[in-house]
Amino acid sequence: MAPKKVSGVPLTAGEEPLTAVILADSFTQRFRPMSLEKPKVVLPLVGVPMISYTLEWLASNKMSKVYVFCCAHAEQVKQHLQDAEWTKEGASMDVQVIVSTACKTAGEALREIDIKDIIKSDFVLVSGDVVSNMDLGAALEAHKARRDRDKNALMTMVMKAGMTASQRRRRGDNALTVAVDPHTRRLLRLEEVEPGKPMPKQAVIDAHFWGETDQVEIRSDLAHTHIYICAPEVLMLFSDNFDYQNVHRDFVLGVLSEEELGQQIHIHELYREYAACVQTLRAFDAVSRDILQRWTFPFVPDTNLLPLSGTQGVSSYKMSMSRLEVTYKEDNVQLGRTAVIGHDTAIGDGTVIGDDAQVEASVVGRNCRIGRGAHITGCYLLDNVSVGDQAQVSHSLLCDGVSVGAHAMIFPGSVLSFKVRIGERQEVERNTSISMCQQLQQSASMSDDDLEYAADPAASPPEESEPSTANGAASTQEEIPIADGQGFSEELVGPMGQGYRWQAHGADMDALRYSIAPPAPHGPMLGDEFSDEESQAATNDEAPDVALLDPDAAFRREVSETFLRCVDMGYDQDLAVIELNGLKIAEARDFADNASYIMTTILSLCLPPAPRVREEYRALFPDTSPDSKTAASKLELKKRLEGQLSKWASLLQKFLRSTDDQVNMLLTLEEFCGEEGIFEGMGEHGHLFEPMFGQLLEVLYDKDVVEEDAFLQWAQEKEHGDEEDRVFLNKAQQFIEWLQAAEEESDDEEAEDSD
Structure with a gap:
């Protein structure tokens, strides 16, 4: 075709x-x-x-x-x-x-x-x-x-x-x-x-x-x-x-x-x-996720514009979307009755997924088999891949014909090349590459970029070597021997497994930097953790912001910057959701993390900008700050919050997917208002919300951001803590008692109706 x-x-x-x-x-x-x-x-x-x-x-x-x-x-x-x-x-x-x-x-x-x-x-x-x-x-x-x-x-x-x-x-x-x-x-x-x-x-x-x-x-x-x-x-x-x-x-x-x-x-x-x-x-991982999230439109799966390999014609993907869960499925996909397909996932024609299997943020090729209870997260499975029952594969790439045995575990960063077989209950360590091609001895000082001229890992630089093919192709099978079925390491691939370890060139830092697994926030693989304004903000002209060395603080900064950019550029909510969700996936975070840091940024927008806010976003913040001590000041701050949540409550709802997510957000709000943890010393004036914490919760309830059950669960967890842990519960006690009374009244009415 x-x-x-x-x-x-x-x-x-x-x-x-x-x-x-x-x-x-x-x-x-x-x-x-x-x-x-x-x-x-x-x-x-x-x-x-x-x-x-x-x-x-x-x-x-x-x-x-x-x-x-x-x-x-x-x-x-x-x-x-x-x-x-x-x-x-x-x-x-x-x-x-x-x-x-x-x-x-x-x-x-x-x-x-x-x-x-x-x-x-x-x-x-x-x-x-x-x-x-x-x-x-x-x-x-x-x-x-x-x-x-x-x-x-x-x-x-x-x-x-x-x-x-x-x-x-x-x-x-x-x-x-x-x-x-x-x-x-x-x-x-x-x-x-x-x-x-x-x-x-x-x-x-x-x-x-x-x-x-x-x-x-x-x-x-x-x-x-x-x-x-x-x-x-x-x-x-x-x-x-x-x-x-x-x-x-x-x-x-x-x-x-x-x-x-x-x-x-x-x-x-x-x-x-x-x-x-x-x-x-x-x-490869980043661009694949951009395609799944439709940044490349019209070159997205469900337009089915692009020719496939061989004589397969074009694809037949259809998109389905439920809240944030965007999925693509081709024809003839068979899903077990209790299989769970998560967000940002594409499944190819002829693939069979067993009961209780979970596949999330992954691309599964054509004619694959995923067993009962298997978990596939952040992975790329090419065609004809088999994953056994109860196996777990995370942030890895599995090429055509790969077989993973039952109960095996493939850890993040792994690459299993064509026709590799991993035995049952075998564990493949992080950032491990396995191939049916056996690698020759290599120079530890070489890197993959240094070898761009070479035919094999032991080749000489171009001026000393014979002409050879590029891009990793071997000029003869003697240079890169194909597996003959002998010498497989049971420690590497397990009993009945097949494949040889393939060692990456260069330092371990490079291997992490180019891994198929997502990067750790502000991790060690890049040299620009403090290169941009967002990560170079500092308490003086010389030292970087030490708080950003904390991965949670770094991710919080990224969410805040992304949300402020969406506000500044006037993005509609669907586009803002895509961008924020992409950040969540890239940093391997939970929906609750996104929601919590979006919410604290919304609170910040009710107050003058903190010292570390970038210049282009400062116009989004008010110039004056109510002191929150007087009734009039509390009312003004409450009105500002209501105004912000009128715009962004529906966005928060898309990230608060369960009662537990809502409870986690309330715990983060405690830290923000108490200026503790990652909010300590950030100059965001969160303490101004502390005296009116009960009114803050009331606004979240009125705007349908947090449900009644979440407030009551949060209060129940807090009431058994020590006095220090009950500070914010005491400030919200009147609101919580009102909710409890309303719940009891509702229960009584239901009992009367049943009689």
Whole structure:
């Protein structure tokens, strides 16, 4: 079946044909050991091969011709494109495949394209693992206008704006410091902050730039998308400079360092549109969740636009939504009567899930089998995966044909490559990779990026090695031996299991940083915990906010910033729910955590801004603060709270999914009003709500945020505590007694009715 086209229509008269080059290899080893057997761009994102997202996006932008440059596993890529009818004659977008197995870097690939002399005009250069819904029109128009004025305007880099430290952690991206001319959007300087190092507090700008502009804009919220609009001279520069191996690390920095030649690079910023590159397993997880949460529309599961692998045609997903539980199911899915399917989950055609099994925040491929009582959380199961009864799999990736025995446990960060088998009751430790390909001895000093030229883990750098395939493909089976059924470690895979341990390159910190498992809030894997304003707020100019070293405090800050951004930008509630829910998933938190910190932020909005509130959000807060001691002041504060909850009560209700969630929120409110725990020393004036705590609870009751049963359960838990633990219960005693009386009266009326 031919892929459906969003807007890939023939060009009208007078339009200039558009050409794109897709690099189908990432030229790194980040997806080993999976990429030993299958090209990365054909691995599925929510059931669809990565390269299909890239091609369909180009088709939607009326691209006329696309060259797909393949190195490793070229035949598999060509076969996929043929089966999906991308290379079919007469299609609206002409897709041609270029194969060169000798290229080991992006620079070598672009030099090969230059030699072939097939690019005659401006073109779009993109990686084959990019997912985007951006309209290229504005960026292309700006690029062409600059080219008309100055032929030295060589490249326009598309960059995603508004990236926070949390979003970078979620994707495993490095932080960037970017200097641009605010008038022309010319890139003046770009620095990538290495992992483990703090963001610089200053940027060095060459003096000669001040002769061309009177302003320089320094940005730390931009991220690479790996989408470039290039003049044909870009290819010539790669041919002239053999040390250019990488586009943004070598070419871009090289052009910026040779300003005397007059060559220029500009940037185009994306705000509401989506663009991301799946460079690592961490990005694989983040982009998959973005697709499930519909940030990539129209390239979402239930539009069924994109061709699948082989000759399977397109998908047949249907979306269902209940409160926050968005799920997608294809045809012929069989669910046990007591199976539970949680939020942000997609289940492929022909999959069978047994009774009492639980699947949440996961993508399950086609023709999978999940046994009775099994628990699958935050996982990616490709096709034909089998998970036994009572097995538990958490935040892991299981490739085609993997089998997990009954009662086995797969811990977060694990990658089980094709046809690996885990025995019954076996435990696979965190961040373990297992493959049917046996790994040779490796150098501990090498990293996956260092090995982007290598054919196997023991290979030499390019100048010392023979030509070999890239992206993790082995040139011969002798270099990466395929399992012969001998030598499996029972300690690793259990009795009757099969597979070899595959050791990641580089330091343990890198393994954590690129793991398929979600990052810990402000954990050690990135070097920019204190890089943004949100995480660099400090009590003095030198020290970072020590409170943010607490994961709870860090997550609370992220929720507060996200909610304030939703308020500031006027998001409707559905969009705010998606963004806040995405943060919850990314940080592996509970709904009650979100609700509690949204509520404390709402309370903060009734008072003047705390010292650590970002400048752009300060206008959301009132200028004056009632002292809450007088009746008039308490009434004013109560009115402010009622006004806020009139807008946001329904949002809170979507996160307060049970009585226990509501009780947990009440406990957090105690800490906020008492300025204890993570609220201590934050200057948020929570103590002003303490004298009127009973009225605060009354407002929550009146606005249907907290139900009667939750208040009574909270009071029951508190009344057996010591005096210190009963402080807030005593302040709310009148309200609680009123609720108890109302409940008794209701019980009496029900008894009379039954008589």
